[in-house]
Amino acid sequence: MESPVPGYLADVLDSSAAFADGAVADYIPELAGVDPDRAAIALATVDGTVYAQGDADAVFTIQSMSKPFTYALALSDLGIDGVGEKVGVEPSGEAFNEISLEPDTGRPRNPMINAGAISTHGLVAGADAADRLRRILDFYSAFADRPLELDDAVAESELEEGHRNLAFGHLLRSVGNIEGDPVAVVEGYIRQCAAKVAVADLALMAATLANGGVQPRTGRRLLDQRIVRHVLSVMMSCGMYDAAGDWLTTVGIPSKSGVSGGIVGVLPGQVGLAVFSPRLDRHGNSVRGVKMMERLSEDMGMHVMEAARPARSAIRDVHRVDYRGEEATVYELHGDLVFSSTESLIRRLVEDPPATRRVIFDLDRVDEIEDVARRMAVSAGRSLLDDGHALTITDRNGVLGETDLPRETDA
Incomplete structure (x- = not known):
């Protein structure tokens, strides 16, 4: 990708x-x-x-x-x-x-x-x-x-x-x-x-x-x-x-x-x-x-008067699971997704691509996603699909908003 x-x-x-x-x-x-x-x-x-x-x-x-x-x-x-x-x-x-x-x-x-x-x-x-x-x-x-x-x-x-x-x-x-x-x-x-x-x-x-x-x-x-x-x-x-x-x-x-x-x-x-x-x-x-x-x-959201958001890593954990009979790589995310944390996540995906066909992004612990981070994340998801990966997103709180990416209920 x-x-x-x-x-x-x-x-x-x-x-x-x-x-x-x-x-x-x-x-x-x-x-x-x-x-x-x-x-x-x-x-x-x-x-x-x-x-x-x-x-x-x-x-x-x-x-x-x-x-x-x-x-x-x-x-x-x-x-x-x-x-x-x-x-x-x-x-x-x-x-x-x-x-x-x-x-x-x-x-x-x-x-x-x-x-x-x-x-x-x-x-x-x-x-x-x-x-x-x-x-x-x-x-x-x-x-x-x-x-x-x-x-x-x-x-x-x-x-x-x-x-x-x-x-x-x-x-x-x-x-x-x-x-x-x-x-x-x-x-x-x-x-x-x-x-x-x-x-x-x-x-x-x-x-x-x-x-x-x-x-x-x-x-x-x-x-x-x-x-x-x-x-x-x-x-x-x-x-x-x-x-x-x-x-x-x-x-x-x-x-x-x-x-x-x-x-x-x-x-x-x-x-x-x-x-x-x-x-x-x-x-x-x-x-x-x-x-x-x-x-x-x-x-x-770079204006100095914007409410400050932490720039810590978006990745809480990466692990493998069995997902409906198929091995999957799970990226468990947390906190706020701002430009820098989303860029770091995407760079990891580019430099160390997931080894499994199925990739799961768990957004259940994500509190908020900046607009530019949302667009970057959706673009990265589409790129994974273009590369032949199967993609699943879990997002119980709906922080990602409406996209054409497959959700948990779609899989």
């Missing part, structure tokens, strides 16, 4: 195709020439499985999606209180490149706007500017579980037009917010934004945050859980700039966008998400990317 997850992601991608307005970020010359029609989506589970659809091989620069990760590294170096002396956590209500310093302290409002991100970059420990940038890139690479490189052409292109960011650097230096050469700090910040990624890299980076700071594939703890909670909170309130209020109410996923066209999102305990499409709206967020994230939030 095949997992329905790739097909679902392809459907999400296709459903956003009609939203072709917006424009690429032409204020960075190297980004002005990108193909505006490329689009991709990726999802990574907290055990390291990655699904990607669309132009998944497209490589683009991380841009402002780097900000929460650099912020996390600075928090690890200096602690939450130490970083808080230099950078606030309040939504600015302004565009990403607005001058937004607190009048009494000189702090940038938050680390997700450019002024705050420049300050944050300067707070990362390093023997010099080059060592600081090396530590940042190594940190990103640990999240993505592969060595990431810089796009020097994009960095140089942005440096040539980086007058506003240089002004931020000098302003921050003048109020004592950053130390040393402000030009070196700004150059380092611009180079961190030029790290090259694909959607699968971003999804794994997000999944590391979703997994409480532990990289899903390596098992290496990269962040303390308290820092993860802090970073996700700031992403939730500030990550989408002056569209943060709309984002919180309609999508409700801790996220960060970048002017290359990417958006990275985190569903704690379940999945990391990444979408990519270069056309941007007036806030600097990907037009198609926003639509894809809205669809994912709606389908998966």
Whole structure:
């Protein structure tokens, strides 16, 4: 059988195709020439499985999606209180490149706007500017579980037009917010934004945050859980700039966008998400990317204000029984079926198919099934039937709803 997850992601991608307005970020010359029609989506589970659809091989620069990760590294170096002396956590209500310093302290409002991100970059420990940038890139690479490189052409292109960011650097230096050469700090910040990624890299980076700071594939703890909670909170309130209020109410996923066209999102305990499409709206967020994230939030019940559901395994037990004179494999399920627990169940069926012709799914201990999990489960059931299995479902409480799959009474 095949997992329905790739097909679902392809459907999400296709459903956003009609939203072709917006424009690429032409204020960075190297980004002005990108193909505006490329689009991709990726999802990574907290055990390291990655699904990607669309132009998944497209490589683009991380841009402002780097900000929460650099912020996390600075928090690890200096602690939450130490970083808080230099950078606030309040939504600015302004565009990403607005001058937004607190009048009494000189702090940038938050680390997700450019002024705050420049300050944050300067707070990362390093023997010099080059060592600081090396530590940042190594940190990103640990999240993505592969060595990431810089796009020097994009960095140089942005440096040539980086007058506003240089002004931020000098302003921050003048109020004592950053130390040393402000030009070196700004150059380092611009180079961190030029790290090259694909959607699968971003999804794994997000999944590391979703997994409480532990990289899903390596098992290496990269962040303390308290820092993860802090970073996700700031992403939730500030990550989408002056569209943060709309984002919180309609999508409700801790996220960060970048002017290359990417958006990275985190569903704690379940999945990391990444979408990519270069056309941007007036806030600097990907037009198609926003639509894809809205669809994912709606389908998966991912909004932060939704009642929390456990992401534990759906499988309570697997055993063999004699079913009306025929040997059968029983998958005994329990709890709530959400996207992540259903994906894990289906992946087990794909990787370790049942050895018997008859397969029984016992849903009697299942309390509730999310809509997207229901559709995945029905698709998986049909796939088992197509593979020649006989299928039986026991569902005394009717949690699966009406489907064309055979029930206990049908067998």
